[in-house]
Amino acid sequence: MIRMLASVTNPEEAEIAVTAGADLIDLKNPSEGALGALPAGTIRACRETVAGRRPVSATIGDLPMEPDGVAAAVSRTAATGVDIVKMGISAGGDPLACIAAAGRARGAAALVGVILADLIILTNDLIRAMADAGFIGVMLDTGVKDGRTLRDHLSDDSLAAFIGQARDAGLWAGLAGSLRLADITPLAALGPSILGFRGALCQGGARRDVIDPDRVAEVVQSVRDAGSLGWVAARVG
Numbered sequence: 001m002i003r004m005l006a007s008v009t010n011p012e013e014a015e016i017a018v019t020a021g022a023d024l025i026d027l028k029n030p031s032e033g034a035l036g037a038l039p040a041g042t043i044r045a046c047r048e049t050v051a052g053r054r055p056v057s058a059t060i061g062d063l064p065m066e067p068d069g070v071a072a073a074v075s076r077t078a079a080t081g082v083d084i085v086k087m088g089i090s091a092g093g094d095p096l097a098c099i100a101a102a103g104r105a106r107g108a109a110a111l112v113g114v115i116l117a118d119l120i121i122l123t124n125d126l127i128r129a130m131a132d133a134g135f136i137g138v139m140l141d142t143g144v145k146d147g148r149t150l151r152d153h154l155s156d157d158s159l160a161a162f163i164g165q166a167r168d169a170g171l172w173a174g175l176a177g178s179l180r181l182a183d184i185t186p187l188a189a190l191g192p193s194i195l196g197f198r199g200a201l202c203q204g205g206a207r208r209d210v211i212d213p214d215r216v217a218e219v220v221q222s223v224r225d226a227g228s229l230g231w232v233a234a235r236v237g
């Protein structure tokens, strides 16, 4: 089964995402960037709204790859009580040291690394470092939200290789990055653990807009349908 991640910005949107059937409620502030962080109070309020009905993740912000700053943000975000802290990996600085520092700072939260595939070259070293630091998953996303999707930056073969490397390292593998309805079936065929969305859930398809319950339900259903087709194809083919 492929899971569906919905990025939301406040308790009202979190409730919409839960009601529509999203599997993972991801808290972020799209106005602050690809992985913009929400204030701790908003994260806590969203967590209270979700009330254990779904796992909740929160992003630490689009930070430079500097270990002390990343560790402080991971620790601060974990202290809100979310299940998963999502840490972005971009170019410059020392990504490998940041991954190790995040692993030491996570407290009781699980960690998921988000490799911004348009900003840093995807390497197996990053994935291996996450596994060594105790991360549970790794996602690809895009850092620049200019209408291009993850599939504009990486071929299906590269995405399949990423999923294989993540699985080999014992991590679940997620894909995101301005994904639209039309991307779901081809990406589901690659066998990711989870597909993540924000823009496609919003009125007008703009990620800073509010999410639309009908769009969320449509994306959830499409991920379900594509996931089952892949399941059947894997057994019949």
Ligand SMILES: O=C[C@H](O)COP(=O)(O)O
Residues within 6 Å of the ligand: 005, 007, 026, 028, 141, 142, 145, 176, 177, 178, 179, 196, 197, 198, 199, 200, 207
């Ligand atoms: O974690 C997933 C992201 O929120 C995806 O956002 P996007 O679909 O607007 O690129």
